[in-house]
Amino acid sequence: MANHTPVLLQETIEFLLPKKGEVIIDGTLGLGGHAQVLCKATGSDGVLIGIDQDTEALSKAQEKLSGCQVHIYKNNFRNIDSVLEKEGTQTVDKVLLDLGVSSLQLDTAERGFSFKHDAPLDMSMTDKEGAYHLTAYEIINEWDEETLVTILQGYGEEKFAKRIAHAITEARKEKPIKTTHELAELIKQSVPVWYRHKRIHPATKTFQALRIAVNDELEALKEFLPKGWDALKKDGRLAVISFHSLEDRIVKQFFRNKKHGGEGVLINKKPIVPTEDEIHNNPRARSAKLRVIQKL
Template sequence: MNTAMTHKSVLLQEVIESLNLHKGGTYVDGTFGAGGHSRQIARAISHEGHLISFDQDETVFNEAVVRAISEDTRFTHVVENFGNAKAALVKLDIQHIDGAMFDLGLSSTQLEESGRGFSFQRDEPLWMTFKHSPKEEDVTAIDIVNHWSEESIATILKGFGDERFARSIARGIVEARSTGEIRTTSELVEIIRTNTPGWYQHGRTHFATRTFQALRMAVNDELGVIEKGIRGVFELLSPGGRISVISFHSIEDRLVKQLFRDMNNEGLVEMITKKPIVPSDEELKENPRARSAKLRVIQKL
């Protein structure tokens, strides 16, 4: 399956317009994913430009996609977490960039095809790491549910997932692991099911959504990576350059909003978006997954 074709990039045109792209510029896509945003940026900046795209999953940079983007511009792809973007750019001898974008959403490809435990609708190993080949020392969701304390698990479920039944679910996890290690998504879903009330299991949002989100964010230190990545590329951003960030849930959006507000209060940036840009009704009809997306943009002074 051609994932670049099946995955729909969210707010694609809005992102391209927000970056105020110019031919010959140097731009960063911190979250390559299926490559939709990178493709459009490459076309806009032409052969004189330079696009550097990051993703810590090396499988996304398949030969066909890389070749296609390279036909439009000078293209460098880096297998690295975007939290380390600044160090990677400096290593590439890139001292200044003209803009950067980050799509913080989990692509439908990662959800449905990765086999790494992101989806509660499939029975998969409970890894939840974005790394295609995690090292032995890397934390996975298996480690968290089997070895972290009940209090620590409840804290991340509440803090990263806004899970109202965090304590009950954490208690259920600790009880379940006393009889055997929890290793798969289906095992975790069943634990959540038996430790939440019946009415909670029939809402618009699947009852396991918040727990899975919280574990994924903890495994990948997503909030820490977001702040480190944005601040890092900002240091290399030329005056007048822009950073565009798409978030998909309130916890991410609060972080981005506060980070941009702090930069604005420090006199470092202009807020291009006073209120976030959200998908049009037309886009939502074509791609319902975009419903929670919010785009915020700053420009360096």
């Protein structure tokens, strides 16, 4: 199913304020939902530089984009400086990041992002072919117990990290843990009964932690922010949509430092969150937070 409903679309456009002839970077092009509107707004003199590390997303996005000049790069947004070098430009008007995974990635069973489908433990956002890439399988079956605890606590804020990590290292002595369902079941069995029956599945936080570790998501964001900032012209705007507190904390801190340093002004003091209606129509939007800053 090649679909993805862009989150906080109207709000992103309203606060990013794309104008005719502007150069805009969408660092998480995905299926081009936000980019499509940004591109139209900048018009035929405008340029949309679209970056994503997922080839499948890029080809689907490209079909959608029209109305402006479109330059697509398969890359990690942490390398935004080298993308700009290839573009032969140093500064742009607007930058957008809409973090996390797309619905296309979540719904493609064999990519192993979701325990809703039984699939090999992969979770990488990059290509399957070619160079080596870290997988959730490698983390689950090869990393030591202490490191697993650190990941589950640090990236998943999982309160039963120790129990889960111990269950994993015990189970893998018998045989490798190969699939999303095997892992989800193991987690379920390792946590207290009351925790199994909460609103969210007991494996949710572990899966989030693994995805963040596999894709080095927080480090990529930390590396991106100063580079994205440097790329902005005076009065340029940077918008970031995050989906969990770990990401939001990094963005909030970075923006706050820019404000206190007198380099930027916050466009929204409090993060913008989706309306009840949006959450009803697109539950994936539930935890989204949009922050926007303008360079002085």
